[in-house]
Amino acid sequence: MLERSQVDFPMWRKKVDATLLKDGSTPIPKWLFKFWGIEDAFGNVRSKNDQEACVEITFDKNTYQGQVSKVKHSSGFQYRLYFNDALVEKLRTTFLMSFMRSIEAELSELNTRDIEKEISFWEFLDIEFDIDNKKFFFNAHYPLKPQFPNLFQRLVNSAPLKRISSEVLDKDSxxxxxxxxxxxxxxxxxxxxxxxxxxxxxxxxxxxxxxxxxxxxxxxxxxxxxxxxxxxxxxxxxxxxxxxxxxxxxxxxxxxxxxxxxxxxxxxxxxxxxxxxxxxxxxx
The missing domain is CATH 3.40.1440 (GIY-YIG endonuclease)
Structure with missing residues (x-):
């Protein structure tokens, strides 16, 4: 896959992992605080329910609602980007191979590092942030194609996979x-x-x-x-x-x-x- 030629804002190339596909959120690395102006934009936000936490996220020509808030962490604090279930579902469909691997990790009771060693591949999500308009831009980078695309396309929208992901990832039976x-x-x-x-x-x-x-x-x-x-x-x-x-x-x-x-x-x-x-x- 060719590198992207159009990048309008400082970009973070994030490896797709369970935080995106399971939790519907991702921590924002500290090195991005300055480039994205995170502390200026969200320094007073203490809860994702605050009005100031609200952001828009554009992915694959659709717009989704999200929030950025400052949360306590073992290292002191972190800023975290949250997004709604509709975007989670879209990411799971786009990064199907990573989604399947995250389910396998839960079923095998393996942590992220171990499952990535057993099933080695990486998919990436390019994330840009427009501080003036509080907008994030998601772009899929190097999504892997399933070896059996027709079967996998049926499977990703099937009731069994939704049931497994709900019970295993979302803990909802x-x-x-x-x-x-x-x-x-x-x-x-x-x-x-x-x-x-x-x-x-x-x-x-x-x-x-x-x-x-x-x-x-x-x-x-x-x-x-x-x-x-x-x-x-x-x-x-x-x-x-x-x-x-x-x-x-x-x-x-x-x-x-x-x-x-x-x-x-x-x-x-x-x-x-x-x-x-x-x-x-x-x-x-």
């Missing part, structure tokens, strides 16, 4: 793993679409359907393939602890949508859209 709308023909390639609440969309005829399934792919093959001209689908994977409540959650979502869309049971609706809910069984 009760997360509902949410997926975005996808084109109908993709459903047969879904990995780990189990214990789900799903929605189907017919973009042409303006129809929508809500369902639940233990195994979504099998359900689609058995009950939905060819029954309608469905153009899109989406689904949310429930944690195992909510399995017994899956039908109740489905019924609640159907009833709520019936209050917003035209429906088959004449439930009073304010009809915020031209779409119609096609579910026949709707709680009164």
């Amino acid at each position: 009760l997360s509902i793993h949410k997926q975005d709308w996808r084109v109908w023909d993709n459903y047969k390639f879904e990995i780990g679409a189990h214990n789900v609440i799903y929605m189907l969309l017919d973009e042409v005829n303006k129809l929508i359907y809500v369902g639940e399934a233990t195994d979504m792919v099998k359900r689609f093959n058995a009950h939905h393939k060819g029954t309608h001209n469905w153009t899109h689908y989406k689904y949310n994977v429930l944690p195992d602890s909510l399995s017994e409540y899956r039908v109740s959650i489905e019924r609640m979502l159907i009833r709520d949508l019936a209050c917003l869309l035209d429906n088959e049971q004449s439930i009073c609706s304010i009809q915020i859209s031209e779409y119609k809910l096609t579910n026949l069984k709707i709680d009164k």
